[in-house]
Amino acid sequence: MEVPDQRLPAATFEDLAMPLFDQLYNFAHWLTQDTAEAEDLVQETYAKALRGFPSFQLGTNFRAWMYRILRNSFLSSRTGLKATVILDAEEQEDALPKETTTPESLLLEQANREMVQQALGEVPAHHREILLLFEVEEMSYQEISETLVIPIGTVMSRLSRARKALRSVLQQKLAGGRHGM
């Protein structure tokens, strides 16, 4: 029987980490909402990950590990400290206006990337974060659970609330756009 190579030499950090670079930067920019801060955050993330790589457990999720480092770095940054309360906010039933018409149907008529981007920027940080991890980074519930260090049940409820919040913001924007016409 051939013996699989169980070693994870330091040289492979680059191989594993660089393919995540674009998406980590995108995520960092959404978190910080600032180009310079996003660049600093990504650099800090890679530096920490490289230092901690020898202790990375083979067989565990490298992507979730990188995102967790990035998120923790963000939370310990000045901007992140302000957001900590928001990111780690207790799950509460959002007081959202009742949906009358579905924003989805309006989006079908009026797909507007900029509007969705604006709306994403306006939803609470913990909602934006989970929407990005799921819809953009295409993480599974399990991966998100590992990244955010929250139970899967919380992932499900938070994601559901995040969608509801985004729909609500979009709905208001679409309604405002119509009134403005």
Place this chain on the structure above:
Amino acid sequence: MACEEWGSKLDLYLDGELPAAEASALGLHLRSCSACASDALERVQFKRSVQIAGRRYAPSAQLRDKIAKDSAPAPLVGLRWWRWAAVAALALIVAAGALYTSLGRENAQRQRLYSELADLHVATLASVAPVDVVSSDRHTVKPWFQGRIPFTFNLPELQGSEFSLVGGRVAYVQQSAGAHLIFQVRQHKISVFIFPERGAEMPSLATGPVNQLSFNVESWTRNGLRYFVIGDASPDDIRALSKLLRSAG
């Protein structure tokens, strides 16, 4: 199940997180219910819109270059384990050389053998193909030595232990052919040398554990064969592997 109940599971279904049986049932329902199918389509559009909008920010080429440069293995940081081992061997050889002058002749002879074994251990790990027979199966490795060395030996059953067999090769110490087996425990590679004991050529060595310049060594004689277990693993690991080898007879 009513449409309202299915609706509560629609996001899970579209997220690919609904259990297979329920997903199959909901898929069937969507094919027969235009209202739910329309709802599903809208949600898919919504997800797609978020996905497109979320991919907004692209890093600069300068940042990419910097991160790539910083992430690339440094001349020493990125060295593979066998090169680290080669560096350790160099240190060992230098230190062994220094020791030679200060120890007595017999002791020096012993040290020379240990050094030779340590060199073999490190040089083997440093090579591109450390072993000639690559297998974790003792029933593959042991027969491979037939006709290559003038004796036979037994290998222990490793199942249930922390150790695994990496493979083996023929090694020569003081013009004597022997078996060189490599075992792995976690990230450590351990060499096991087995040579026929020929008193005149093989200096007398204390049986039991020895620490040689950060390498741990254990040696014993059995049935006319001398065993050496050497590596940078902990004394406990060296001892545990030695015990397994002894139990194999």
